[in-house]
Amino acid sequence: MAASLQTNFAGVSMPNPFMLSSAPPTTNVEMVARCFDAGWGGAVLKTMAWNLDLVRNVNPRITAVHLDDDLLGFTNFELGSPKPIEKWLTDARWLKERYPQHGVFASLLHTEGLVEEQWRQVTRMFDSVVDGFELNFSCSHGMAEAGGGAQIGTNEEKIREVVGWVRLETKKAVMPKLTALAPDIPGKARACESAGSDAIAAINTLNSLPGVDIKTFIPYPSVDGKSAFQGLSGSAIKPIALRTVAQIAGAVSIPVSGMGGIYNWRDAVEFILLGASSLQVCSAVMHHGYRIINDLCAGVQSYMEEMGFSRIEDFCGKSLPFITRHNDLSREYKLVSIPDPSRCVGCGRCVAACADSAYSAISLSEERRAVVDLEKCDGCGLCAGICPVPGCITMTTKDRR
């Protein structure tokens, strides 16, 4: 049976679970229309602001973070959309008329002070137009400095207050977007749920600095000689995003829209397994364009067919039961490192790592093959992680070796 990617997320139906996140790829509705044509299931429009004076952007504002030749992610201090809310309303209406089958979320963010009327008014304006509202409680730069974004998302009282205002004005999906920077993520998620949210999105970029020009001393990027802290996105933050999504999915029963470093179908499957039932993407699109939707959808579909899943719900959250408290992990489970002499190339990286960071349990034989002293090996797994040959070192239970 063919696997279907058709998604119903918090009452919003979409041809697949992949959405563009509220970011440069959703700068205007013409772009979003192209992304739908390319095959994306939904989109969260670029965050709107009341006070356009507060969303004046700087140059440059996007910095790529590399490890050698590989792009680990981006940092940005781009602000909300500089377009007036009224313009967005017309545009969103245009978009939704043309793409009734796709999910369109408006993204709301407060810019100055917690003004109830602003939140309620914009919700009223868009209520009949969009499928849902994402509440940006997680912007880590710029807006957070002005008291919005992550300033709300790290405070359960403020979360409940703002969700409550929006809830009063709409029956459409209300989806706060949380930040991984908040302490007690389950608490924040429960605050969202108890205040009446229909879903939770996570995560947003993480406050960061991408680097420093070591000759001029100016951190990147230099905006006319000065810099500021920026939000980090992309592959670099995926492990943090997975953790956060799992925490939220484990704490509430409303659906989760997962994001943070989804670059390929494997990443997508991991987010779904940890409880996300829709997926948002930005950095990978900033890197390669909308066209990546082809391999994202095809990969997830192939996986589902291989695993015998017919719908996203069949495997959503399937990994959650395998997460427990560290204290509850078995202490009786003992492993040792077993290098495969037929694969070992003899570089001795494991020797150096084990000698200088572990238990000095590995040496090189005369034939330059890694040999483990099983008495010394404490099963930490470092060697298997740093070995350059895939599958060469396996961690095996002591009795099964």
Place this chain on the structure above:
Amino acid sequence: MNQLKQELHTMQSEARRCLYCVDAPCRAACPAGVDPSQFIRHLRYGDLKSAKAEIKKANVLGSVCGSLCPAGELCQKACTLNGSGAPIRIRELQKFCCENATWQAPTGNPTGKRVAIVGGGPAGLACAVELAARGIATEIFERDSALAGVVAAEIPTGRIDPAVLENELRELQSPLIAYHLGHSVDKEALHTLADRFDFVFLATGLMNDITGGIQPNQKNILLCSSFLRDVKNGRLSALSGAVCVIGGGDSAMDAARVALELGADSATIAYRRTRAELPASGEEFLAAAERGVAFRYLLSPKSAVATGDGVTATFSKNALTEADESGRRGFRELPDSDFCEVFSTLILSIGKKAESLLPGEVDPDTGRVGSTNIFVGGDYKNRGATIVQAVGEGKKAAEVIAALL
């Protein structure tokens, strides 16, 4: 600048492939003891200055060796990545680091000790620089008008850029190193030096070509070293007809390639054994073959006579014999197999030897001659090896001499 940046990026991409092996087999395979695992890491992170310092610490001719080392038979042969793909292009990385960073030979506080060095080739230079770093003054006596031995005099400019050599020699200058160019040292002069200096390091290289019983005539029966020298200094700039080079070493490959570059219609290498026994490095063999040099195996030269505009050479055919202890197979001449062939020029690249200047036996490890204050190194000691080997021996001699001073 942009081109350098681009090249640096290419080199760093290659450097990133290095597995950074804990036992650095590449280092163990370097006769001069260069540690590629270290300099490659400096390069990888863009610190070319430290990369070059790391290379030069072990091999003062790092730049020259970056062009000339038979790396495929040394460090790159030892590279762990041979087991799973292509080895790191260590020599290319070394060349890049040496040519794109600055370094100057260190000079130690003068100790007042003095060492005479006979021969300003790779071994002599390496010895002098090592001693200068330890504050020991040296005087180099070089029979040629230039330093660096065969690198300067014979190896074609296509393999070693004269500017690279010149720059490297400039880096080796030190107030503790004096040069006497055009200064030959015979047996008698050697004894005088041994009396006048604390120690003598003898590294003249191999000065005399082996002719195999064939009489060179300076017209169309040429010695390989003279031929290469004449081409390099411009005395010989054109050749024609069919050229035959007798021999199978790197010099024979050089001579055959140069002959084609000078306009010869063809260049043929005649070698006594077969491809498997060729002493030339694989890389030089391939370069010659790609250039269009023809190879004829199992042929021994018997005689050669200049006839009119050409040379009539007589060869006998050979057969391989069983391998000796080193695993290398020998040859024997087949009876009644002699035949003649006419060439425009015959170049003899059979080998070189040194005339013995020595008053005693050489310790194979240290190179010390008996209990005298004379040490030997380089081709003179090892009967002809690589430049990097000569550097290693020069260093070794310097270390032993310094310890004795």
